[in-house]
Amino acid sequence: MQSTEANQRIARISAHLHPSNHQMEESSILKRAECRAKGGAPGFKVAILGAAGGIGQPLSLLMKMNPLVSVLHLYDVVNTPGVTADISHMDTGAVVKGFLGQQQLESALTGMDLIIIPAGVPRKPGMTRDDLFNINAGIVKTICEGIAKCCPNAIVNLISNPVNSTVPIAAEVFKKAGTYDPKKLLGVTMLDVVRANTFVAEVLGVDPRDVDVPVVGGHAGVTILPLLSQVKPPCSFTAEETEYLTKRIQDGGTEVVQAKAGAGSATLSMAYAAVKFADACLRGLRGDAGIVECAFVSSAVTELPFFASKVRLGRAGAEEIYQLGPLNEYERVGLEKAKKELAASIQKGISFIRK
Numbered sequence: 001m002q003s004t005e006a007n008q009r010i011a012r013i014s015a016h017l018h019p020s021n022h023q024m025e026e027s028s029i030l031k032r033a034e035c036r037a038k039g040g041a042p043g044f045k046v047a048i049l050g051a052a053g054g055i056g057q058p059l060s061l062l063m064k065m066n067p068l069v070s071v072l073h074l075y076d077v078v079n080t081p082g083v084t085a086d087i088s089h090m091d092t093g094a095v096v097k098g099f100l101g102q103q104q105l106e107s108a109l110t111g112m113d114l115i116i117i118p119a120g121v122p123r124k125p126g127m128t129r130d131d132l133f134n135i136n137a138g139i140v141k142t143i144c145e146g147i148a149k150c151c152p153n154a155i156v157n158l159i160s161n162p163v164n165s166t167v168p169i170a171a172e173v174f175k176k177a178g179t180y181d182p183k184k185l186l187g188v189t190m191l192d193v194v195r196a197n198t199f200v201a202e203v204l205g206v207d208p209r210d211v212d213v214p215v216v217g218g219h220a221g222v223t224i225l226p227l228l229s230q231v232k233p234p235c236s237f238t239a240e241e242t243e244y245l246t247k248r249i250q251d252g253g254t255e256v257v258q259a260k261a262g263a264g265s266a267t268l269s270m271a272y273a274a275v276k277f278a279d280a281c282l283r284g285l286r287g288d289a290g291i292v293e294c295a296f297v298s299s300a301v302t303e304l305p306f307f308a309s310k311v312r313l314g315r316a317g318a319e320e321i322y323q324l325g326p327l328n329e330y331e332r333v334g335l336e337k338a339k340k341e342l343a344a345s346i347q348k349g350i351s352f353i354r355k
């Protein structure tokens with residue numbers, strides 16, 4: 001190597017690493033990495049909002065490992081320089097860039113294909129998800145205003161609780177901005193499916209990877225409705241097993257909140273579930289056929305404006321929303337209970353923006 005060329009390379013690297021020129025600035029190395037991502041490595045651009053949190057950090061780690069991701073933007077109101085520096089050392093393809101504070105929200109969002117939102121406060125023992133509304137509603141509103149402005153065509157995976165209200169909030173923000181595409185707004189209920197698969201597999205004594213349990217309705221207490229009559233592979237449960245499984249799946253979040261005893265709610269299993277769901281969205285965006293997962297979406301499956309059920313993911317987002325299929329008596333009763341609570345939570349979200 002010519003000595004001038006070597007000196008230039010070293011200068012570029014030290015400019016990148018020097019504290020005064022750190023991650024948050026456009027360094028030439030980073031620009032070249034982004035060019036590589038744009039030109040060479042095919043893939044999608046993904047932003048995680050709330051990336052420094054309990055879910056955000058393992059979610060960022062797992063998305064950095066996803067071969068479908070070429071650019072990964074990590075945004076939070078705290079600690080993103082450290083998380084970004086750390087994750088950027090992983091020798092996987094995605095180019096990572098950090099964004100700190102609201103003044104960098106727009107840069108974090110611009111050009112993104114998929115936005116994953118785990119921003120917001122988690123529960124402590126004794127709280128319901130709805131108790132998070134007052135703080136998280138405002139956080140989701142601000143973030144969604146940014147999305148409407150900077151990446152209105154991106155797919156949005158909304159994790160922040162209470163999902164039954166934050167999804168309607170996001171929809172109202174997008175409607176107000178004139179950018180609402182119902183196919184692209186997905187409330188993440190994947191953790192309910194992950195838990196249902198695990199608990200059902202335990203009862204059946206099989207590998208959870210071989211089990212598929214549809215979970216419909218919403219993402220809080222009785223609104224979480226596992227359809228145990230539709231488990232694949234086909235199987236049957238006693239009334240006692242049905243009662244035990246339904247309750248355990250509905251209370252899965254509370255089980256973790258209580259075990260963490262004040263230190264938050266599910267983060268690691270949620271990061272796993274979020275990545276499973278985001279990967280399905282990216283495969284849909286790529287044009288893969290037959291990608292079906294449960295999500296809380298704008299829906300005509302019931303009389304409610306939003307409902308979680310199986311959806312087919314494609315280039316446009318949730319391209320098809322499946323009907324619930326035949327329900328047994330236990331599930332029909334559960335559905336009525338779920339709809340009653342869901343209706344109130346959805347209205348609460350809508351009213352927060354329309355007030």
Ligand SMILES: NC(=O)C1=CN([C@@H]2O[C@H](COP(=O)(O)OP(=O)(O)OC[C@H]3O[C@@H](n4cnc5c(N)ncnc54)[C@H](O)[C@@H]3O)[C@@H](O)[C@H]2O)C=CC1
Pocket residue numbers: 049050051052053054055056075076077078118119120121122123132136139142143158159160161162163188189190191192219264265266267270
């Ligand atoms: N949909 C689901 O199945 C699940 C949802 N959750 C929800 O996910 C949310 C996050 O949970 P954790 O990661 O455990 O909480 P956490 O408190 O550990 O992390 C949240 C992160 O959001 C950041 N944040 C706060 N305001 C922000 C803003 N305006 N913009 C960007 N980032 C902001 C915080 O700085 C923090 O780093 C909670 O609302 C929780 O209830 C949790 C588990 C499952």
Ligand SMILES: O=C([O-])CC(=O)C(=O)O
Pocket residue numbers: 122123129161191252253254256257265266
């Ligand atoms: O329970 C909580 O607060 C977090 C959550 O949504 C879950 O773990 O399902």
